[in-house]
Amino acid sequence: MIAETALAALWLAAALSLLQLLFGIAALRPGGSDVAPAMRPVAVAQAALVGLAFLLLIQLFLRTDLSVALVAANSHSAKPWLYKFAGAWGNHEGSMLLWVTVLAGAGAAVALFERRLPERTLIATLAAQAAIGLGFYAFLLFASNPFDRLFPAPAEGNGLNPLLQDPGLAFHPPTLYFGYVGISIAFSFAVGALVTRDVGPAFARAMRPWVLGAWIFLTLGITAGSYWAYYELGWGGWWFWDPVENASLMPWLAATALLHSVTVLATRDGLRAWTVMLAVVAFSMSMIGTFLVRSGILTSVHSFAVDPQRGAFILVLLVLYIGGALALFGLRVGTVREGSTFEPVSREGALVVNNLLLSAILGIVMVGTLYPLLIEALSGEKLSVGPPYFNSVSGPLALLLVAVMAAGPLLRWRRDRIGAMARRLAVPLGLTALTLAALLVLFPAIGLLPLLGLVLAFGVGAASLAPLWKRNLRRTPLFVWGMVISHLGIAVSLAGMASEAAFTRETLVAAPIGETVSVGPYRVRFDGVEPLAGPNWSAIQARFTARRGDGSPFVLRPQARTFHSPPTETSEAAIATRLDGQLYTVIGKQDEKGRWQLRLWWKPFVTLIWLGGGLVALGGLLALLGRVRRRRAAREDEA
Amino acid sequence: MRKVLLFLPLALFAAVVLAFAFRLYAPGDAIIRSRMVGKPMPDFALKPIVPNHPGLAAADLRRGAPRLVNVFGSWCIPCRVEAPQLEALKARGLPIDAIAIRDTSADVAGFLRDHGDPFQRIGDDPTSRVQIAIGSSGVPETFVVDGKGIIRHQHIGEIRPEDVDGIVAAWEAAR
Numbered sequence: 001m002i003a004e005t006a007l008a009a010l011w012l013a014a015a016l017s018l019l020q021l022l023f024g025i026a027a028l029r030p031g032g033s034d035v036a037p038a039m040r041p042v043a044v045a046q047a048a049l050v051g052l053a054f055l056l057l058i059q060l061f062l063r064t065d066l067s068v069a070l071v072a073a074n075s076h077s078a079k080p081w082l083y084k085f086a087g088a089w090g091n092h093e094g095s096m097l098l099w100v101t102v103l104a105g106a107g108a109a110v111a112l113f114e115r116r117l118p119e120r121t122l123i124a125t126l127a128a129q130a131a132i133g134l135g136f137y138a139f140l141l142f143a144s145n146p147f148d149r150l151f152p153a154p155a156e157g158n159g160l161n162p163l164l165q166d167p168g169l170a171f172h173p174p175t176l177y178f179g180y181v182g183i184s185i186a187f188s189f190a191v192g193a194l195v196t197r198d199v200g201p202a203f204a205r206a207m208r209p210w211v212l213g214a215w216i217f218l219t220l221g222i223t224a225g226s227y228w229a230y231y232e233l234g235w236g237g238w239w240f241w242d243p244v245e246n247a248s249l250m251p252w253l254a255a256t257a258l259l260h261s262v263t264v265l266a267t268r269d270g271l272r273a274w275t276v277m278l279a280v281v282a283f284s285m286s287m288i289g290t291f292l293v294r295s296g297i298l299t300s301v302h303s304f305a306v307d308p309q310r311g312a313f314i315l316v317l318l319v320l321y322i323g324g325a326l327a328l329f330g331l332r333v334g335t336v337r338e339g340s341t342f343e344p345v346s347r348e349g350a351l352v353v354n355n356l357l358l359s360a361i362l363g364i365v366m367v368g369t370l371y372p373l374l375i376e377a378l379s380g381e382k383l384s385v386g387p388p389y390f391n392s393v394s395g396p397l398a399l400l401l402v403a404v405m406a407a408g409p410l411l412r413w414r415r416d417r418i419g420a421m422a423r424r425l426a427v428p429l430g431l432t433a434l435t436l437a438a439l440l441v442l443f444p445a446i447g448l449l450p451l452l453g454l455v456l457a458f459g460v461g462a463a464s465l466a467p468l469w470k471r472n473l474r475r476t477p478l479f480v481w482g483m484v485i486s487h488l489g490i491a492v493s494l495a496g497m498a499s500e501a502a503f504t505r506e507t508l509v510a511a512p513i514g515e516t517v518s519v520g521p522y523r524v525r526f527d528g529v530e531p532l533a534g535p536n537w538s539a540i541q542a543r544f545t546a547r548r549g550d551g552s553p554f555v556l557r558p559q560a561r562t563f564h565s566p567p568t569e570t571s572e573a574a575i576a577t578r579l580d581g582q583l584y585t586v587i588g589k590q591d592e593k594g595r596w597q598l599r600l601w602w603k604p605f606v607t608l609i610w611l612g613g614g615l616v617a618l619g620g621l622l623a624l625l626g627r628v629r630r631r632r633a634a635r636e637d638e639a
Numbered sequence: 640m641r642k643v644l645l646f647l648p649l650a651l652f653a654a655v656v657l658a659f660a661f662r663l664y665a666p667g668d669a670i671i672r673s674r675m676v677g678k679p680m681p682d683f684a685l686k687p688i689v690p691n692h693p694g695l696a697a698a699d700l701r702r703g704a705p706r707l708v709n710v711f712g713s714w715c716i717p718c719r720v721e722a723p724q725l726e727a728l729k730a731r732g733l734p735i736d737a738i739a740i741r742d743t744s745a746d747v748a749g750f751l752r753d754h755g756d757p758f759q760r761i762g763d764d765p766t767s768r769v770q771i772a773i774g775s776s777g778v779p780e781t782f783v784v785d786g787k788g789i790i791r792h793q794h795i796g797e798i799r800p801e802d803v804d805g806i807v808a809a810w811e812a813a814r
Contacts, residue, residue, distance in 0.1 A: 277648065288655075297662045311663050319656055326649040333645055374658050591766060 003068050003147040006056035010097075010147075013049035013104065014137035016042055017130045020107075024127025028120065028195065036119070039126050040111040046133070047101075047108035054088075054101045057146055061088040067153035070094065070146050076159035078536045078564075086170040087160045092294065092310075093146035095173060099290070100136045102181040106214075107133065110185055116206040116631070117189075118198055125185075125192030132184055135317040143313045162537070162563035162570050168228035172221060176248060179218025180286045183255055185210040187283035190276045191325055194332045199272045204265035207279070209627050211262060215255045216620040222248050223613030231573055236584050236601045238500070238609055241390045246369045247289025250362055254282035257358040260351045268413055269340050270348055273333045274355065280329060284322040285362075291318055297373060343415040350408035357401040364394045395449050402456050402494060405487055406463035425463060432459030446502050453498030461491035478626025486619025493612025499581075499605040510595040520602025522546050522583055524556075529587070529596065537563045539572070542587040542596065546576065558587045582606050675774035680788045683769045685762025688739050689748050695736050695762030701788035705813035707735040707806070708782040709758070710770055713742050713750035715778045721797035722754035728803060729757035733810050736760040740770050740778055781806065785813040 020042045027036035057070075061084050066072045074091040075084060089095045107129035114122060140146070189207045193199045225248065230238040239245060258278040264271045295311025342348040368385045410424045422429075435458040439451060446454075464487035467480060505520035516525045527543040539559040547553040558574035576583040581604035588597030684696035700706060709725060711718040729735055737758040739747050747761065764770055773782065774793070783792035783806065792809035794802065 273645075281648075284652075291659070295659075295663060297659065311659075315656065315659055315663060318659075322652055323649065323656075326652055327646075330642075330646040330649055334642060370655065370658070373662055376662070 002056050002060055002063075002065070003149065006053040006060075007145070007147040009049045009053040009056070010137070010141065013046050013053065013100075014134065014141060016046035016049065017104070017133040017137060020046060020130035021127050021134060024123050024130065027123045028127070036123055039123055043104075043111035043126055043130070044108045046130075047104040050097075050101050050104045050137075054097050057094055057097055058085060058088045060147075061085065061094075064157065066155075066157055067149055067151070069148040069150040072150050072154050072157045074158065074160055076157040076536065079160060079165070080535050082167060082170060083160055083165045086173075087164075089173050090160050090164045090169055093140070093144045095177075096136070096140055096144050096294075097146050098174065098177055099181055100133060100140060102177045103129070103133050103136065103184055106182045106185050107188075110188075110210070114206065114210075115635075116202065117192075118196070118202070121189075121192045121196045121198050121203065123192075124195040125188045128188035128191040128195075129184065132188070132321055135320060139310075139313050139317065143310050159536075159563070162561070162568045165536075165563070166228065166232050168224065168232065172224045172228055175217055175224060176221025179214045179216070179221050179255075180248060180251060180289070182214035182217060183211070183251055183286060184283045185214065186255070186258060186279040187325065190279035191328065194276060194325075194328045197332060199265075199276055199333075201266050201269050204262045204275065205631075208259075208262050208266060209624055209631075211255060211259055211279075212620055212624045212627070215252070215259055216617050216624065218248070218252050218255060219613060219617040219620060222252055223610050223617070226613070227610045231575060232570075236504075236506075236573075236586075236599070236603070238606070241368070241385075241387050243369050244289070244293050246365050247285070247292055250285040250289065250365055250369075251282050253358050253362040253365070254278055254285050257355045257362075258282055260354050260358075264348050264351050268342065268348055270342060271352070271355075273329075276333060277329060278355075280322075280325045281362075284318075284325070287314075287318055287322060291315060292369070342413075345411070345418055345421070346415050347408065347411045347413045350404055350411050353404050354401065354408060357397055357404065361394045361397050361401070364397070365390065368393075391449070399449075399452050399456055402460050402490060405490065406456075406460040409467045409483060409487065410463070424466060424469075428459050428463035428466060431462045432456070435459065443502070450498045450502035453494055454502065457491045457495035457498060461488060461495070464488045464491055478629065479623040480626075482619045482621070482623025482626060484619070485622060486616045489612045489615025489617075489619055491612070492608050492615055493610075496605050496608025496610075496612060500603050500609065503604045504606075505602040507598070507600045509598050510591055510593075511598050512593075512595045517598060517600060519583070519600040520581075520604070521548050522600075522602060523548075524583075524585070524600060526596070526598060532559065534561070537561045540587065542585075542598075544574070544585055546583055546585075556583070556585050558585045560587050560589075577607060580604055675790050676793055678790060680784060680790060681772045683762075683772060685738065685764055685769060688742060688744055688761055688763035689751070690744075692758060692761040695738060695760040697788060699736065699760060700784045701786070703786040704734070705783060705785045705791070705810055707733055707810065708773075708784055709735055709737045710740060710773075710775045710778055710780040710782075711737055712740045712778045713746040715740075717797035718750075718779045719754050721779055721799070722757075724798040724800060724803050725757040726755050727800075728798075728806060731803075731807055733807065734759055736762075738762045738764050738769060740764050740767055783809045783813050 020039060023035040023039055023042065026033040027039065060068050060071055061075055062081075064071060064075055064077045064084065070091060070093050075087050079087065089098045107126060110129070111126060117125065186207060189203070189210070193203050225245070226238050229240065230236070258275065261271045261275045261278055265275045291311065291314040294314055297311060368389050371385050406428060407421060407425060411421055432455055436455045439446060439454055464484055467484055468476060507517055507519040509517055511517055511526050513526055513528045516523055518524070524544050524546045527545055529540050529542045532539045532541045539561040541557050541559045544556040544558070545553045546556055554576060556574040556576055559572040561570045561572055563570065571586055571588070574585045581602060584601040584603060586599040588599060590596050680697045680700050682697045685694050687694040700708065707728065725735060735757050737760070739761055742763070742765070751758075762769070773790070777795070779797050781794040781798060782790055785791050791813040792806070794806060798806060
């Protein structure tokens, strides 16, 4: 019965989204209609129903109800509790249900909390959100029903991909989806504003907290996903330029650009058309990413079983939504009045450069992701685009972007002088020069990109604190703190990336038991291996005793796991985290002479990458709190 | 001019959609052709893994007549699926040698007992070293090698009943 109840809830939610769309159209017609007040409750009810369907799916997975096809195909009764729970979205149908749940939840949040947007724009926004929902409900119900029954029910399920059997699965997809799908609000806001031709500072101020909210989750989701891949895949890398990583990076780049341009629109009433464009692009990137992964036209670790029909279905939705929004943009934005203008050397000018660079990086990532597809469509030749392209093309632009980031917050709105800016930047510039000199003396063999990365990280780290200079820290608004911390986070993350690239030490050896191997500052003794039985796997576990100089020794236990259902081998790295980096150890296979393959890395300051990501998200959170608080204060003043 | 420019994003998007649609309806085959086809077998000499079959060396594949070389493992499920097709190829007169990947003597003997034994020679490749050298990235794979030891065809994945004629044809062509 659970599956049938859930399916009924899903159908009802779909019907409500249709109702929400029709109400919206009726309310926006000339002369209007009295259904407008019903929009908000309908949006909330729709989210409650799809939320119920999602909770029931989790319930089915927790019970391992094998009469449900999805559970039988992706779960197993012997799986630990956490993976039964998170397994609900570790598959195509379940993750699409999570997708629409977040979509409907975002719409309901707007319906509940948005009080600033002019009523007509709000109605158009909710109608747009309902229109997106409708298509994805249809996709679920007609092409990816998570609640299909299987008769007769099998005695046991197929199990979950062992790579996904990790606590990361419980956090990474939901967090990422909150951001990835939550950015749909910006899209709907943009469509709403285009429909009512109401693009201005009030619209920007209303949209900004929603963009911030989605962006915080997106930042956290990408950071968490990067760390998960780093420790789970056992390759010691933290970013692989996998098509799906790119699919999450592209909305983030667009949302980051949007976050900055919306500030120009809110504060100075500039960049009107551009901001609307970015709002459309950000969520379009999410939808294209979903399509790329789910249609199977690009292969990646994130692909589930693929089906061209599903791909065709999503492609039709893409054409309807993105095509529709871009057509509306072309038709309407010409009638949006030009905003105010500004001098090139000004806060706005720096933000425009920020936007251009972010868009250029977005373009580079997109070309790299789609290029193999285009080439194969045109010439039939197969190729893949790897890290060398992405790193060498987007790296320099990203460094330039970071450099602009140092100067931007120190510039005045509307107009500034280069000389004045240089004086404000004197201390960070001095520090940059000092770092450059120190690095060149200490590490003459360092590569160019890592060198620039480290130098900029120090300079920009200092410059990002400069807006607090000579300010009363207790009276500094929270959103200024947010900006400072986010920018500092970027510098911290950059320092981690550059340090990892420049200073990582790697040792790959075939070692007999008892041998001592050195990697970086550590000496690691290979004490032996022992078998180990887990809940649904068995493993060979190695024991390493690592020691740094005369420090006290500590033990690391990497495993090579074999899962029974489905039969797969995975490698569980053992990682020791120190203040100045991580010792990363992996045990491989045994060779015919009884030696074991050991892979050891010393990665100085690698943790800064994710610490920086966390700081960026924390800065976003502070900015969001600051904006919401100020908004509430403004409302109380009016009252 | 500005009007046209405003529709530029739509035009770009349309181009991307066309590429997607093309790829969706004319999916490129995902098989990567071996670069080893047309090249001689690299030199190797593998010890026997079971007592009743001799081991396999590259020299055994240069004796004038084309042969099949099947890369398999007793631990590999698709290898069991293709066993009847290998029997069928043997029945049609094709000589078949094999390379056992990361396997043990007892397991291979059990595999041959349970799933049939179409092989003449079986080489033991415990570390996949030879497998990688001949351009095979997984099991099962089947190579057609002509009488001079040159690889003429590489079949990736299990041989399904509908693949048998194609492999016989490739073997005929290698004569």
